[in-house]
Amino acid sequence: MKYTTWQKTWLLILRLSIGWHLLYEGLAKLTNPNWSSVAYLMDSEGFLKNFYEWMVSSPGILKVVDFANIWGLIAIGLGIFIGLFTRVAIIAGILLLSLYYLSHPPFVGLEYSFPSGGNYLFVNSILIEILALAVLFKFPTQFEYGIDKFICKSSKN
């Protein structure tokens, strides 16, 4: 795909920002010994409420959920950031963010004890991040600015 220099620049900045955000979220959770998704999951509402509550139903499942969350964020963030397996990382990122979105969907009539940091109706910052990832999926920059370039070329061979 041919982009102008400015198009390339803004797409790359968007990619780096989302990568940075997800990677740092993972790192921050990793270095906080007291972090756990319990409270957030317990606060869930909406049609998947039972599913999130199942996640905290036993310390064993919760351990897996916390682990997958931390390392998922780090791997996805890093992948998007350096452009490694970018497509896989973007799809995984969309899935993970969708899980966040659906645990606290900003629908009419749902109340949360977790502060959201804004006022949202259907559209919130998580949804926008998901949509931005969808844009990055369709407008790739990793084949020029990313390690995927090598993989892509080698696999073409």
Added chain:
Amino acid sequence: MEESNKDGKYKFNRREILKSLATIPVLGGLAYGWYRKLQYDRLRNSKLLSQLNLTASPPPLKKSSGEKIRLGLIGYGGRGNHLARAAGFAHPELISSWKEEARENPTDHRYRDYMEQEDLKLEVTAICDIYDIRANNAIQAGANIHRNPSGGEMGKAPIRYKTYQELLKDKNVDAVIIGTPDHWHAPITIAAAKAGKHVYCEKPMTWTVPETYDVVNAVKESGIVFQLGHQGRQNESYFKAREAIEKDVLGKITLIEVTTNRNSPNGAWVYPIDEEANRSNIDWDQFIGPAPWHDFSLKRFFRWRCWWDYSTGLSGDLLTHEFDAMNQIMDLGIPASAMSSGGIYYYKDGRTVPDVLQTAFEYPERDLTMLYSATLASTRKRGRVIMGHDASMDLSSNMIINVDRDSDRYKEQIKEGLINPDVPLYTYTPGQKQVDAITSPTEQYFAGRGLLYSYRDGKRVDTTFLHIKEWVDCIREGRQPSCNVDQGFHEAMAAHMGTISYHEKRKVYWDEGKQKIV
């Protein structure tokens, strides 16, 4: 742009390679930022938390071992059966219901927790209850040595005695757990001590002031191991709270506020009345005992906490938990004075004890006031707060320290932005990553106040179990438990001062020299 070599493989020129790795330096930026953030956190922590490096924790749990201790259970009502199951003797029907509920709700871990509860090497050889139905339940619980649900294999049934005097004569009883109404605590404790039986007695220690001295004398002269039932003593966060206060994190403490906030019939002691109960299966004369005579009354029998005739009211029932917690954390001792007010404002059901009560305890030598405020008609959450000039501490099952914005000690750090008074400086939550369901509102109340569960090595445990375990370990090792008779003396006198002030509508004082309430 790309070139192919002879093998047909792509060869990247330097410019291409550099471009593809262009984002890596930015990653360095993130790594640097993260490193700075970690440094900042570490600096903040080392500056602030070096003094706050709270390492205190309850003594590690070691397995109880030694000879079997033979127990007598005296009183098997609401509290009595909790004490029995904490000792490892739950009624089979209770186990059945836990099992059933765990099947329906996977977060209900009561069955699992109970089955995992350590075997304290006890045997129930005798029981005594003046109500036949409860006595039979006590026998079944005492015989349930394999922790089976209904229909399971039982062990040898303990002997039922109709009076505690007979039970105390039994040579096969080494120690007793007393879970009777308040007006029986002291007479039974004294008799047990004289019979050489170790005693675990529910709080409050006594019902009247004079018997308080008698309990202390009897326990000390006999040399038995006495534990008063303030299971909050085992709460993990209290150990941290004590350490934080010893390290002077809060600065000068001048006010402590403790509260009771309940709003349900059960919380207000309006307990259900058994349909099967009647004059023929309750030994009413023995129930009355040292209390003023009253004709047979099922209401009085099942809801005895509502009458001064058998109860110590809010002071003895709930203030004592709060007082004992603060006494444990701050070694407060008996207050110099007490002043109470309140009334029967909501439950106009014939009770004589108040349902709203305020008591102010003064400690002029420590320059502080402890204020107790209770209502049985609102669950509006009011904390248990220790207020210092430099910081305040919120204490429930967890512990939160917030710096005061006008603190002198943390002035510089607040200015430098190292401390934000709006954000807790320190939060300690025992078993933070654990999830467990707690069911009824009363249970939630107790759990929130650290009276139901604590955590050891990250595992949820019943504090009453820990408290009984401490008692039996002390019996085997000849040590004194944490809530011994001296602590009980403080607790009983403080509660009596509050009650006397309420009755006499005046400020009452503690005469340290004469060891008397005046």
